[in-house]
Amino acid sequence: MKELINYSDINLDFIPHPLTGNTTPKINIESIRQSIKVLFLLNPFDIPFNQSAFVNLRHYLFENMSHLTASNLVKRIEWAIKTYEKRVKFISAKVVPYDSDDGFEATVTYQIKALNITDTFTQQFQRIR
Amino acid sequence: MITTAELPINSLDYPDIRENLISFLQSQTDGQGNPIYQDYNFQASGISTLLNLLSYNTHYIGYYVKMLLNESFIDSSVKRESLLSKAKLTGYVPKGKTSARADISLTINIDTGNPEQYEPSSKSILIPRGTSFSGVNTELDQRIFYTIDDIFVKNIDYSSAPVVTYSSDVFTIYEGKFQEWKFKIDTSLLNQRYVIQDKNVDIDTIRMVVFPDGALTGEEYFLATNVLDVDSNSQIYYLTTQEEGYFEVIFGNDVFGKMPANKSIVYVYYMSSNGESGNGCKRFRFNKPSQDIPTESNIGNWEDFVVVAPTGTISSGGCEAETAESLRFTIPHHYRRQNRIVTRDDFKTIIISDFRNIDSINVWGGEDNIYKDYGKIYLSIKPKYADKLTLTAKKDIQNKLIAKYCVVGMQPIFIDPEFVNVELTVYAKVDNKKTTLSFGQIEKLIVDTVTDYNTVTLNVFDNFLSDVDLMTRIKETVPAIKSCYSKKVVNKDQSVIYQAEIETALVIGNPIQTGIKSSAFTYGVDICYFADDTDGLVYIYKAADNTKLLAKTFGRVDYTKGVIYYQFPKYGILVNNNFITNGIINFTAIPINPDIETYLQNIVRITKIRVVLTNA
Numbered sequence: 001m002k003e004l005i006n007y008s009d010i011n012l013d014f015i016p017h018p019l020t021g022n023t024t025p026k027i028n029i030e031s032i033r034q035s036i037k038v039l040f041l042l043n044p045f046d047i048p049f050n051q052s053a054f055v056n057l058r059h060y061l062f063e064n065m066s067h068l069t070a071s072n073l074v075k076r077i078e079w080a081i082k083t084y085e086k087r088v089k090f091i092s093a094k095v096v097p098y099d100s101d102d103g104f105e106a107t108v109t110y111q112i113k114a115l116n117i118t119d120t121f122t123q124q125f126q127r128i129r
Numbered sequence: 130m131i132t133t134a135e136l137p138i139n140s141l142d143y144p145d146i147r148e149n150l151i152s153f154l155q156s157q158t159d160g161q162g163n164p165i166y167q168d169y170n171f172q173a174s175g176i177s178t179l180l181n182l183l184s185y186n187t188h189y190i191g192y193y194v195k196m197l198l199n200e201s202f203i204d205s206s207v208k209r210e211s212l213l214s215k216a217k218l219t220g221y222v223p224k225g226k227t228s229a230r231a232d233i234s235l236t237i238n239i240d241t242g243n244p245e246q247y248e249p250s251s252k253s254i255l256i257p258r259g260t261s262f263s264g265v266n267t268e269l270d271q272r273i274f275y276t277i278d279d280i281f282v283k284n285i286d287y288s289s290a291p292v293v294t295y296s297s298d299v300f301t302i303y304e305g306k307f308q309e310w311k312f313k314i315d316t317s318l319l320n321q322r323y324v325i326q327d328k329n330v331d332i333d334t335i336r337m338v339v340f341p342d343g344a345l346t347g348e349e350y351f352l353a354t355n356v357l358d359v360d361s362n363s364q365i366y367y368l369t370t371q372e373e374g375y376f377e378v379i380f381g382n383d384v385f386g387k388m389p390a391n392k393s394i395v396y397v398y399y400m401s402s403n404g405e406s407g408n409g410c411k412r413f414r415f416n417k418p419s420q421d422i423p424t425e426s427n428i429g430n431w432e433d434f435v436v437v438a439p440t441g442t443i444s445s446g447g448c449e450a451e452t453a454e455s456l457r458f459t460i461p462h463h464y465r466r467q468n469r470i471v472t473r474d475d476f477k478t479i480i481i482s483d484f485r486n487i488d489s490i491n492v493w494g495g496e497d498n499i500y501k502d503y504g505k506i507y508l509s510i511k512p513k514y515a516d517k518l519t520l521t522a523k524k525d526i527q528n529k530l531i532a533k534y535c536v537v538g539m540q541p542i543f544i545d546p547e548f549v550n551v552e553l554t555v556y557a558k559v560d561n562k563k564t565t566l567s568f569g570q571i572e573k574l575i576v577d578t579v580t581d582y583n584t585v586t587l588n589v590f591d592n593f594l595s596d597v598d599l600m601t602r603i604k605e606t607v608p609a610i611k612s613c614y615s616k617k618v619v620n621k622d623q624s625v626i627y628q629a630e631i632e633t634a635l636v637i638g639n640p641i642q643t644g645i646k647s648s649a650f651t652y653g654v655d656i657c658y659f660a661d662d663t664d665g666l667v668y669i670y671k672a673a674d675n676t677k678l679l680a681k682t683f684g685r686v687d688y689t690k691g692v693i694y695y696q697f698p699k700y701g702i703l704v705n706n707n708f709i710t711n712g713i714i715n716f717t718a719i720p721i722n723p724d725i726e727t728y729l730q731n732i733v734r735i736t737k738i739r740v741v742l743t744n745a
Contacts, residue, residue: 009168012175025166026175035173047172048143048185084172 007031061127065097141191147184212456213370219464228331229304229407229447238433242291249426256280259307264410274302304407305400312395323378334400342392410444446486470534489589506541509730517545552737557613558745564609572740583735596723611745620717637691638728641718648715649704
């Protein structure tokens, strides 16, 4: 049975369809995950004329990864999802620093309202220099 | 099948562009009518991110394209630099600040009885370029003035020997700071530019001297405004404004003007002006140069100086730089005029644009005068901060502009503005039930209104005293006034040269009633005055008993035109005038019409206000 499409977003990977050559849209849960990823990487001024909207997790890569920093990260993620991703209900967020202190893993758990499913999205951030 | 709709492009604002793009995407459907993308409404979605980028890019490009277009036209330019660029195309050199200037003379007393003092062997004393004077304005604030040309004091008076008095002719001093800017011509440089990096430069005061390499004496270069009468040997320079708003000197190309030789040193002397703040100085003092002056005739060698300012001298002419708004007006007018003065409006435009200390100007042909004078152009100019132009200012206008731009054969004549003074009495009925103000307070309000009307509306050539306008203003100021009207008496001064025995016309320029009267003068042993009879003939009356002194008429009155023709008696002397050769006579008349019009050189102004209030 064909999946019911509630959400469809452009694929920012721009991978062409093997037959048509068109970009393939991301739908439903994949669409939401892509949005969460965009939010993680949201820099100041990415939303034009709105300099206060940012999460900017990459910026924290060069911070001393203490509990305070991790707590800050969780707060920023929670704020961004609650503000800009109205399709989901925020449940929790967790930031785990690497032992090597050169990165962290951010995990966010949320419920997709229209699909009534709970999903978890994890993204690793590691500095390379 | 994908359906498409038109993308609206009716706005350049970022939120509108984004909304338009969303509307466009909403219309994109697949073959079944389902939308291809749906997530554009959610800020974090990928498509929303792309929309942000697209919208911002569109907004950004739209803004710059619009700015570029705006700055391409005089009407819509915002940046001064753009207007300066447009000015270049029409050959117009925008005016920078202008220094206030004053005409003075200097007297030096040399006590030859004192062994330490001596007369210069050249019998002249040099006031060098850059000599400073101090002036004090009405707020007792000091301004510094300078000479911008060398002046030689040559008039010698030995009548008080052994004190010898050297006095100069009248010369002009300029407010601001005397500055020197130096360039070296270097032909090895590509596109060398000579920019005077001072935005306060008064370009009328620029003096340029070029010293060829190794030369001890310099060659003076003069400002040229066009390429007419210029050849390869003309020592001229052109001025233009560069992109930052500074003035740039451009030398000739050895075709239209001489290009200074390589390694020449160019000295540019000018006044760095304070603009308007230099106006209004009355008392001037000479500032003796502090250092020893090597040359024998230099003014720094003496001690006793007296600055003489002709009566009524006041520094004027100081102006701020042209604003963007002013440039927007002047540039097209300059182009239309094509560097010629033909019509009376051309006179007004060119004089106002080049001599911006002018408050009001009127221009008319000699055929409009009471005594017809065909083929001549009459100009009457009221400067700011003074009632009439100084002789130097008139010469300045004559030499710099009229002689340069006028059509051949056109002879301009300057007439000082004459003032028709109105003594105004306002009668008003006040409804006490509608106001809590006392009569004294109402009177003050009326006087303030009339004074304001006089200052703002009158005192210029073009504006006349409108009775309706004035009464309306009074009623608007005090709504409790039920009715008001005014009575007016006009008077006008005129200079009289004794023993001239010529008929003179005093033009009030408004219909007047019988019953004119002049100020008093002595004739023989009697104090007398001019007055008319019912036939419109002017006689001399005795002030003591108001009877005719002589049966002879001394003039006539044209009541319709408001002109009093009179001949001042040969041996008459005006009362309250101490001058030997001339005096000021005043005629008083009652106008017929409620409005007082201006006429040629007449300016209407209210000099006395009286208020009579009654209860309604």
